[in-house]
Amino acid sequence: MRLVSRLSRVPLPALAVVSLVLMMVALTLVFYVAPNDANQGFSQRIFYFHVSIAFTAYACFAAGAWKALLHLWKRDPRADLESYVAVHQGVIFGTLVLLTGSIWAKISWGHWWLWGEDELVLFLVLFLFYCAYFMLRFSVDPGPQRANFSAVYALFGVVLIPVSFLAIRIAKSFVHPEVFTLHGPNFGGWILVTYCVAQAALLLLAHTLYRVELTGKRLDARLRELRFA
């Protein structure tokens, strides 16, 4: 937590440049350095991004829920907007999970969608849930009520994540069972290094985009206040 708060004092352009550099390092590692997977060959490399993006999406939703809790509990005036932007980033990365997962499924198994893939189905449910978050938020006029509703719904989301995952797992015994698995590569050596760098790069990119959107929205609000002062 302290790392994140120190991170928010770093000037935004510097953060953007660092995430650019780290992302390029990660891409180089993924495509030029990491060894080819024995089973799946070249297409396995999509995992470095797919898994990292999935984890980043979870982190964004968790951050959104944490800010929501701060809003409800500590009445922090900044927390509502921060929660909203975090959830927004989470949805963006969640969409990327669905897209990259779909591409991997097409490459590996010939189908664009796999009901047997737990993570893909989970992200579909979460995508539906958080899209409803935006519908809820834009259906209420700005004010304390909207902030409260959004915060409470974000908390519901974070409880839904493990419950949904469990549901999808236990549903496997009566829905059409498929034997496709998103088994990761066996970690070791350069594979582990590449994964860690890719994960760090994506987390940092998510944080940068979060800061960019937050700053933009705050500037909007301040300009509006100045205009109508």
Next chain:
Amino acid sequence: MTTAEKYVTAAYCVVFAGVLVYVVLIALKLQRLEREVDELERREPKAAEDERETIEVG
């Protein structure tokens, strides 16, 4: 990877790098805008104070 694949990958990486450079530029613009709004806010309260009407109550 064959040479052709290496070049294709490099092309994608260049596009990605381009997008991230765009993010850096946006970040720079936002930093500048923040500085300008800060300055405006420092000047505005004084102007707003003068404009506000005083209405007698009671």
Next chain:
Amino acid sequence: MTYFADVGALARKDLLLELRARDTLPAMLLFVVATFVVFHFSLPAHSSQLAASGLLWVAILFTALLGLGRAFVPEREQRVLDGLVLAPCDRSAIWLAKSIATLAFLGAAELVALPVFALFFHGLSGATIAGVVLADIGICAVGTFLGAMAVATRARDLLLPLLFLPLAIPIVVGGVGASVVGSPGRYLAFLALYDVLFGLLCWATFEYVVTE
């Protein structure tokens, strides 16, 4: 304890209102029976019994949505909710009372719907009934909570299904699992876990939905 006295009083109000108006419950009953007839026509020939079991849960879910959509309408229209919030009771009592009342309506509708289902399609096991009971608790708890939020928005009844369905997916999984699988214990336990987790969350956060 005054908390439960408050809950009892509020729940009794809703039940009395429904007994006098008699609009929601008959609508739910008719809706669920009509849905079963639609299912008969939408299941192609030689569909398994399992398909019908699955569709039972779809029917329960959408019947519940019908009832839930109307749950907070009187409060909103007559501005009763403001009065309730001003009253010196714990705000979560409002949610609990409304959930209990909705549960009563849903249960009453199912008292008719389940025998009709058994008549139209096939018999129901004890595990299915247990699953229905546990699922109803979850549906009413979460649905009432979301209904209170939806009623305060511009979109009103458009929003409730959107908010509710993603949260209802685990309930459907638990319910269908309990109906269909040989050893339903796991699914019933999962439904109970859902009820406890989300019930607690609703109870703890309802305060923030009705106040600012």
